[in-house]
Amino acid sequence: MRSILEESMLERRSMPLENRPRLPRIPLSKRNRAVVRALNPMLVTYLEASRNLCEMDSTLFGAALAVCRILGAKLPISGRATQQSSAITAWRKIIEDHIAKARALIGRLTSFRSADIKQKLTERIDDLKQKIAAWRKRIRRFSERSRWFNQNRLFQSDQKRLYKSLERQEVYGAGPGPDQADTVAFWRGLWSELVNHNEGPWMEVVASQSASVTPVDPITITPENVAEAVCRALTVQFEISSE
Template sequence: MIEQPANCRIVDSKDDGTVAQELELEHMRSTLEEAIVETRSAPLENRPRLPRIALSKRNRAIVRALNPMLVTYLEASRDLCETDSVLFGATLAVCRIIGAKVSSAERATGHSIAIPAWRRRIEQRIAKARALIGTLICFRSGNNRPRIVRTVRMASAGTNVSLSQPDITQKLTERKDDLKQRIAAWGKRFRRYTERSTRFNQNRLFQSDQKSLFASLERLIVSETGPAPNQADTVAFWRGLWSEPVNHSEGPWTEVVASQCAGITPMDPVIITPDDVAEAVRRAPNWKSPELYGLHHYWLKGFMVCHSVLARQFQEALNQKSLPSLFTTGITHLVPKVQAQSFVTRHLKEKADKASTTFSLVMYQFP
């Protein structure tokens, strides 16, 4: 019988699974610590954008595994700002563990307009058709370069057109006219979509705010020409407007109001419990952010160990009647004005008459 050495042990498949799980947890713990340290040392405006992750079993298991690891960091948190940095670091750690792409901290300064997919496809078709028209014109003018000839042959594939035909010039002219008609049809489709969207938005604005609608119809948009403002001066102006503290002096009317309200019975004190936090988070949409820097509700739902800490710190802020800088900090985006041409008065009058007719029909259909 062969004896087993004292310094050796038999490792079965269960031990292999346990060791792998321990190594994975250690990797999660180190990633979490690095992300929290990185988030604490970085200013708020340099935080990256958090992506939306897939609601898969693996991702949920990773969030559950990080839950007990956050207890130490949350217990050492002194205020809501530190708790926010811990939760943001934990979210960043999850994204790095699952391999989710985290964008840079640069944020858009304007509102992006969503372009429908069908419109992008048609715009690509129009661009290709215009390029082909230019190639056909070059070929008709005598440009017989190999690239031009190859493009014309590819465009004629699947048809009865051959470059050796005697009436090739007539065939290419017909092909060019056909492409122009297609471009005109696609452009008309764009115009129909734009007009329909304009009517829809105007009808909705008429039902909600008629004054704003007619003001927008009658307003003359004048294009201003001149040197652009200096960016440094503009930033300094707005920074001085928002970033400088202002000491407000209360007027004597506040004392009058305070004396009038002295006899009013104060309301019962508000007590915030972890159940209140959990219920508020449960009803919130997953991928909406309650703060400026993009910590989604999904993470507040997943990291359940933070509910008691948030309840305690919100209660302290309520009792002290002071909000942390996290809730009072904002970003001012400088968006340049779009230069547009002036409208003609006659065009405005026709547009207003047409809009009023459309609105009458809408009000008749939807009383």
């Protein structure tokens, strides 16, 4: 057990954090707890000899790795998660290969264009260009769909991180602001000067149709009307609450 512990600590001591394997979750059981309790006294010497937090972190990680190896837990390959996240997806690589081959074929057809087969070559080149445009749209559509999927999943797991990723730095224009007199003159020209609008003949049609409509008598609301309405509302509310 001590040899496995020392081997694990020496193996992972100089390894960068991003290359460390993701340790699996160990279920709680009597056997697993016994292994952990047996390794705890062995760590005292290594922890006391640690000169900084980095060495202490390496020691603790090596101990956790030793526990996984003793229990026979399956460990992932180091750096696999980083490689997968930065790798190009298979479907995108296939489409990009199609685009590269189509562009190469367009170049060859353009170089061999002659007068007798010019029409056929032109049609073939146009067809390839349309395919390239369709493939590029497919890549854009799939990329947007993947981005939406990742954002939805991130929203369910970590909303703060999602909102932070959606933030964009606003760029304001540099330089002096507008002149105050010009600003006042601009808005005064919009709101203060009278303008005669030509509404067109439809206004005359509406006016002739509305001539026979009897206007509504003006309604004057007094403070007594407001007080009466408020008292009536309070009475209804009291009756409902008492029921």
